[in-house]
Amino acid sequence: MSDNTALEDPALRQRLPVTAVFGLKAGRGLDWPRLWLLQHRELARLRGPRIAGHVAGALLALVMFADDLPLPLMACWVTWIAVSLYIYTRRDAYILEIDEPALTVREARSHLLGSIMLGVGWASLMPLLHLVAGSEMAIRGLVLGAGIAIGGVVMMGVVPLSAYAFITFLAAGAATGFWLAGHDDMIVFVAFFTFFAYGSVWIRATDFLRFAVAEGLLLEKTHTVSLLLREFGENEADWLWQIDPSRRVRSASPRFAYAMGSTAAELERQPFFSLIAGNMAETDPAAMRLRDLADHIKSRESFSNLLVQVEVRGERRWWELSGTPIVGEKGEYLGYRGVGSDVTAQRNSSDKIAYLARYDTLTALPNRLMLHEALNAAMDEARESRRRCAFLMVDLDRFKAVNDSLGHHIGDKLLEQVSRRLRQVVGEADICGRLGGDEFGIVLHEVRDYGEVDAIACRVIERLSQPYEVDNHTLFVGASAGSALAPRDGKTVDELMRNADLALYRAKDDGRGVHFAYQPSLHADAEERRQLEFSLRKALERDELMLNFQPVVDAKTEKVVSFEALVRWHSPEHGLVSPAKFIPVAEDTRLIVPIGTWVMQNACREATLWPDHVKVNVNVSPEQLVQPDFVESVVEALSHSGLDPHRLEIEVTESIFLNDTEVARVALSKVMALGCQVALDDFGTGYSSLGYLRKLQFSTIKVDRSFVQGAAQGSSESLAIVRAVVAMAQSLEMKTTAEGVETEEEAKLVRDMGCDRIQGFHFGRPMTSVDACALFDRDYQALRA
Missing domain, CATH: 3.20.20.450 (EAL domain)
Incomplete structure (x- = not known):
């Protein structure tokens, strides 16, 4: 899965609740206590520059106004700023030291007191200067306060509640100073400045949160991949294979070496196809399958469950291979890697024959017979447990045009890619299969209502409507879907499938690319169309x-x-x-x-x-x-x-x-x-x-x-x-x-x-x-x- 796919997660597109961003109440859909901790740790990380900014501002105020303000008053003001900084930074130290992975709602507001005190301290400077030293000194204090406000937006903006409290008091102090000086028109300037400060804080906070969510999603996907690889490593039935751009074996795994009857060191840098082709003649049917594998690798397209016959140490074996091209950070082609398994025993057994009788040979999906059996079983289970099941019928839009213009060979490869995408979308508890042509069916064993079926159908349509790359052709084929819910829409398998087909026909009639659920009125609509x-x-x-x-x-x-x-x-x-x-x-x-x-x-x-x-x-x-x-x-x-x-x-x-x-x-x-x-x-x-x-x-x-x-x-x-x-x-x-x-x-x-x-x-x-x-x-x- 690419980074772009991760960043398109619905969690990143949802609107962030204001109360959650402010740390007042956790919102739905995201781990807000963890996000609050990340916000406050980012704020704590900037405590050095923040302290330096306030100290520098205070020293500058002492230099600028030492001759204008009484020494006791200045001492009180500096003490207030120092105490405020101490309270503020003490919370920073606590945030950096705690071991918990999240913050409570109360802890998320822990910086508020320090922010208010700092805001009051700096807000009082301009009114004090006006009352004691006159309007000219007050204006200088305003300039200093504006610089402190800008620093607050930059340094404190990641925690908006604290930043808003600081900016609000600072703006109130400036407005009061102008009012005392008789410059009421300048209060509009203060409001204008405050408005943009608020907006800057909000943008900084929400951008930080969305970045944190995206980073968490990518980390979660990395952990998932690691878990899958670990589970694969514990499964002795399969093995990993990898080749470089020149199709030579690279990083041979021990189990792959065992399947080849050799050692990993002996296989390294050996031509992959020479190893598995043995003495096959070009006219050998098995060689045709290997050429199909070579075509996949030559076109640099992913493939799944590709059945090939190989010759290892003079013995013919059946392998089932899946592979995907390796792409470097700069998009360069680095070879292929994949998984394989020896399915010789299954191939020669009655189970394999039964498998072929119930699976589509092109897409490796269940065929109409198996879908019929699976739907019948699902309906029986639904009746016994008094629950619901559903049948979703999917038809590709514009597939016939692809076949007519580019040939059935391209159409078949396109169907293979469609089947792989269907497997990715449909859960393990459900079954997807090919009914024939470009028509597919999905048996949903347990659904609560129509809304759940609609959500699955929309995911299927969205995934199947994304572009395909087939033999250097970029193809776009949409999908339409119709569904029927049992037992409401049908008591038998045939009745349920027929009604799902009617719903599908309505979806295609409504402009394609949509899902339509069966309604009794569809029979009347069909008659109206006639x-x-x-x-x-x-x-x-x-x-x-x-x-x-x-x-x-x-x-x-x-x-x-x-x-x-x-x-x-x-x-x-x-x-x-x-x-x-x-x-x-x-x-x-x-x-x-x-x-x-x-x-x-x-x-x-x-x-x-x-x-x-x-x-x-x-x-x-x-x-x-x-x-x-x-x-x-x-x-x-x-x-x-x-x-x-x-x-x-x-x-x-x-x-x-x-x-x-x-x-x-x-x-x-x-x-x-x-x-x-x-x-x-x-x-x-x-x-x-x-x-x-x-x-x-x-x-x-x-x-x-x-x-x-x-x-x-x-x-x-x-x-x-x-x-x-x-x-x-x-x-x-x-x-x-x-x-x-x-x-x-x-x-x-x-x-x-x-x-x-x-x-x-x-x-x-x-x-x-x-x-x-x-x-x-x-x-x-x-x-x-």
Whole structure:
């Protein structure tokens, strides 16, 4: 596990309770008594500089004001400062000497008395100077007090309660001095200074606490790894193996040497594959397995439970190997290390045959048969103990596109990585398996409620949605999940699995990447979807579809440069149906092709009513793009409407690079040859290839609204992505359109970042063709105001 993973722990993202930071009451989720001890020890560590600062300040005060303040008064003031320092530092000594690993709430406030006394001592200096020596001396005392306050922020800020007490009294003294001097306006300055001092203390304290939490998490993970290694060392069934970048044995363990029938000294620096290949011929099936192992090592990817046949001292043995590349502190490749075991006996036994009958050979996960048996057992246990179990069904999003574009070999390797991640997420008490294809199932033996199932499902989706590295390809496949809870959602295994499948279908229908729990209404939803499909097939015949248009404006002038055509459906049976609801149905049933043709024709016809410089943007689905007559349909729409081809901009999403890539490229090239322009929509959310950006010469890259909103919220990743897209588009002589701009602040942000065009509710919601034409009959700025 990397350091970054440790620092992304939920404990670091939670808001720190104010009362806990101040040491008034322990908060939840963190070991606050231990953190209080770390705070006070850090404060005690700085006691030397802190004492020196106060002593130096006191001596400076004696020098500056010896002639202005009576000697008895000065002596009393110095004595007060000295006693305060003694009380304060005595607590420091106690903190450094105690052996307990934590502080109580009372001990966490132990510095408060000393802080108050020091604050009162320094706070009294300015009023005393004013009363005795006059306003000019009081102002000098204020300057000295400001220096002491800054030192207090730096030296005491790690314990905010003590720092706030000291600063508060110091600020009160300064304000009193100004009030006595008749400079009431300067009290605002004191308040301003105090406000920033408070903020600095809070930032210093919380930063220290978060660093302490992160350090504790890393230490805990180190201890966990050490424990696992110790347990592994006590397990005589397995052994460690390690090779250097040249694939020579390094640091051979005694048990590995025993498995090789040799000694550790004899194996050192020997070629690893020569040792285990023996006299195998290249055509030997066992050599094929070894080549698979070599491929894993060559591609520097981790692998788990890889079964290979080796030849040791002329004898064939079955080994099960797991390994991971070794990376140095600077990211350099240092070789491989892993674990192995001799599974020859298991391989040749009936137990191994039973294992293969119940496990998926590709992923080594339980297959559908074993999942069915495990779920049946879990349901029986739940009935007997009057508890609940659950079945979670997980489906990979966009996996088919990976198979189609990169081949089944890459798809298989991707599934292997998915299976490894599933094992990491699912606990030991539960079972995860592969149902078939890119569909997986998880049997949760004991759950309290839906919330617990949802938490597990969210962890699975988050883990499976992280990028994969497969044979030098970076792949992104999300995951969707559906679940059913027994006995509430099913009395039998088949019923529970069917209902979990319905929930999964709903999750994929809702936009993918989410978890959905089974609800009885899903049966009704399935029926509604069937009826929706039936009505949609008649929508074109009944002329139920309509177009809306959303303006796209120039970023600098805020004048309309184009409209995006958006299809809407008003059904007599279902009312006004959301595009998010009927577009997926249209894509699944291939009705998107005739609907897309209708949109193209009507959008071009409407665009002829606008000024000649205004374009129309028409979205084209991947299904339309791969149709043999797609280019002819564009030509027909242009010719029937009389629209200049330069005023038509076709928008495609990045998914065109996954299915029938060459067909899509040829079709778009022909459309460009007509004079039409092509925009890449929702850029950054899919799998676009920079090579195709160069070859196809897109006219526009549309930055997805998620990045625009993320940038507006200060997300460093979103800001970097938007800047990178703008820079890349400029270098390729393409325009950039920022989508989803809803406020003036967002508009200014994307304009300052170099976007050429802006689209979003801030400049106009989707409107009818009549309203779109009306925009050109009046001043657009006045309309937006």
